[in-house]
Amino acid sequence: MKVPINWLKQYVEIAQPASQIASILTSIGHMQDGPIQKVKGGLVIDIEIRQNRPDCLSIVGVARELAAATNVKIQYPQIENTATFSPKGNWKIVVEDASLCFRFNTIKIDNIKVGKSPEWLKALLEFCGMESINNVVDITNYVMIEFGQPLHAFDANLITGDIVIRQARQNEKFTALGEKKLILTTDDLVIADAEKILALSGVIGSSTAGVNSETKSIILEGATYNQASIRRTSLRHAIRTEASTRLGKFLHPQLTSVALCRSAYLLKETCGAKVVASVDYYPKIFEIASLELSTDRILKLGGVKIDNIKISQILQALGFEVRGRSANKLTVLIPYFRTDVLCEEDLVEEVLRMYGYDKIPSVLPNSAPSQDIQSRYFELEEKIRDIMTSLGFDEHITEPLTTETVSNKIPIILQNSLTSEKSMLRTTLQHSLEKVLVNYQKHRRLITKIFEIGKIFFDIGGFKEQRTLGVIFSSSSAQYKEIKGIITTLISQLGKEIHQSDYFIVPIDRHVWYAEVNIDSVFGRGNIDTFSVFTSPPLVVFQDLSLVAPVEARVGEVLDTIRKVDKRIFEVELGEEPKIIDNQNKTLFIKFSLRNQNDSNVSKKDIDDLRQQILNKLKKNFLISLSSKA
Structure with missing residues (x-):
């Protein structure tokens, strides 16, 4: 600003x-x-x-x-008396969805003389980085900067029929100011008449009914919209204006009246214009709220005792009205322009910041802290960091806001995203680490070993966040067994009883591998205290399966499914790197070992039965089948 x-x-x-x-x-x-x-x-x-x-x-x-x-009294600018806004105009305002437009306030002004703005007006706008257009448009911009309420002036003679605030039709075309052509969606809100779109609500106008040198009469509007709708439209079409910046936040509908009164006064003073009528769509009045403020609450949150008189002075200077006052409680009326003050803690913040944060005393705790206040999750994550760095990996921290074209989980979409490239919360660490990998490759790093510990987010009937380890390993000859060895070493060093469903490994490119470990799941696993030691070689049977699997099937989940088929399955691993057959399928070559619990021989019938059980389970869970070449 x-x-x-x-x-x-x-x-x-x-x-x-x-x-x-x-x-x-x-x-x-x-x-x-x-x-x-x-x-x-x-x-x-x-x-x-x-x-x-x-x-x-x-x-x-x-x-x-x-x-x-x-401690200085503010001098508010002069405005026109609302009594001059009568009688009611003969035009009609139609709002099709009241949840998208809370108020649409209009006045008709005659005797308009469009011309150059006075020098003082042009200078003040230029200070704010705005170019002068003409006196009428400049006054609407001036009032927007002055009071924070965007306004729009339409040539009254160029409007046909009713003024309608509606959702755009799918693929409806709109040419904005500056000849910017847009294709609208039903999520966009527009101001229209019987024939055409007049403006993209809260974002940008058009020249179809704009003020020009021939304009003699205008309809001046100030509106309050659903701020989320305006913000999404602004981001969708990559148009950020002074108007959308303000209307993309919650403004109180009462501000429209103040801005229209100020504009009417300035137009009367600069070009002799006169308000002749008004029409105000305001179906549900936004009442002025009040809150109770306890002085004890200020002491508890701020650590400083402030007397009631001082509190009242601070709040009144900010525009709040103190209606009732007792020994330790105040009743405070919230001014319409403070849409951010919703609870008692907000009032405490107002008092403390104006009282002065520097006046809050620094006091040492009067008791010793708990001996063990460290989070167990933090300890586990720190141990993972130590292990990964000892293995030669570099840690990175990436942003959780992203856009994923393909996701294996239901993503959480943001309602008010900052940009179209940051419209959702990540469901995996892979994509953000891949961007880091690209940067490493630009600097000709032959071997890349990077990891991140962070949260991923997804929807499972309710929002869920999951602590996750993401790992990328890349070299000129990187193989599956190397990334698998890294994860195996990590698991061994952690001393946790980890299942293969706790992680998965996927190829990104020919010699680039990505592994992801569910830290939340690992945290809940028991510790390994004992290990099986064979005093004589066990009777182990080695088997392999050549399979055809859908591309989206995760290797880690497949291996874990095989392991759970029977207790006699001793070890399961991927024999070679999966190869893509076509857009839908890939090969999986899996090795597994069998041994009886009493170390007796495993019969051929047992082996055949177990292989068939495995194939049945894989077909049911993943649509995986035995390769015809097997």
Whole structure:
């Protein structure tokens, strides 16, 4: 959020230089998003606004915070009286889905004289990185930056019939400002009339009914939408505007009235325009909320005792209204623009940040910490790290947000993803480690040994997260037996009774292998305290199976299934690297060993019976069959 100092000082009488203003804002939680810039002779502070503070995506919002921090009274800008908005207009607003549009507030303004903006208006917009278009459009942009409420002006004579807020039709075409052509989906919300789309709601307008040099009368609208819908549309079409940045967060519907009143005042002052009518779609009024705040809660969470009078002063300076006050409790009315304050803890945060985090005393604990506070999971993961690094592997930490075109698990899709490349939570560590591998290969690393310990996420009728180890091994001659040896060594060093279902190994390329271990499952396994030692060679029968399996069949699960068929199956392993036959099938060459529990001979009938049991089980579970070449 770019905040011109000259603009800010219109609402807050403050003599401090820009650097000190930036420090004050930082102290109350508004960090700088870059150095102070000089634009056209004026200084501009770029502030990083948190996602839950849309009220500060406005000059007035920042001024309110600064005024509260410096004990100065804010001077709000002049606005038009809402009484001038009558009578009700003769146009109709139709909202097809009230869950997507909470309020659509419009006024009709006549006597419009479109022309150049005054220099003071163009200068302030330029400070914020916005170009001047004409006086009408510039005022809507000015008010958006000033109050944080996007507005849109339509030429009243170019609108045919009712104004309809509806979902776009599948593959409906829309040409946005700048001649950007879009193909819409039913997930997009549009503003339309009887003939055409006027705007992509909350994101961008079009030239079909825009203000031009011939415009004499306008319909000015301010709306409040379902913020998730606007954000998804903005990301889907890769269009990020000042409007979508604000409407992609929850704004209170009351803000539309304030912004329209301010715009009406400015249009009257700059070009003699006059509000002649209004139509307001607002079916469900958003009531102003109130919360109880206990001074004991502030002491418990913040470790500092603040008296009721000071608490009231802090909250009132921020725009809150203290309605009732007792010995240790306050009743606080939440202002409409603070849509982030939902519970008592939010009020505690407001009091503490304005009181000053630096005033909270540092106190040492008055008792010794528990002797054993270490997480058992942490200990296991640290042991895995030690083993993997001792085997020559490098650890990497990758981002859990990704996009997977193919997944073996049901993914968790984000409703408000930051970008289209980060639309879901990962269901495997493989894809993110593959990106690391590509980077290694660019630097001509002949041997790549990397691993990551992290969480994967998927839906099993409810959201689940799973601690996981991902391993990639790559060299000019990497074989299955090498990656299998690495996992076997890890298992041996961990001292855990691990089943083959706890991990799987798959080829990525000819000499690139990926292994994944379920740490949650390993954690629940028992420790190995004893080992079987043969005093004489056991009577072991070695067998192999040449199979044809679907491409998606996981080798680890197949091997574990064979192991569970009978207790006499002593060892199961992959004999050679699987080979892809076609797009649907691959070969599996599996070796397994048999021995009777009493070390007696295994008969041919026993061997044949066991082989048939294995084949039946594999066919049932994985659609695996015996190769015709076997």
